[in-house]
Amino acid sequence: MKKLYKEQKNSIYKIGKETGLNLEGLYKYAKGKSHPKNMKASNVLKIAYLEKIEPNILMKKMIDYWNENFKENK
Secondary structure, X not given: OOOOOOOOOXXXXXXXXXXXXXXXXXXXXXXXXXXXXXXXXXXXXXXXXXXXXXXXXXXXXXXXXXXXXXXXXX
């Protein structure tokens, strides 16, 4: 499963469908093509609500995950 952060509970597909966020955009983050720091705050809030995690913690986890998995590719 492609992930936005290590402990992600829901699939990208479910996150997109439940929040109304664009799946293509979410997959860009999950594949390391876009950095999480560029994600709109409103999108972070929607994902955080669905994942039941504080938005600031979610953002830190997404950035950490990106750095661990994709940093060397950029």
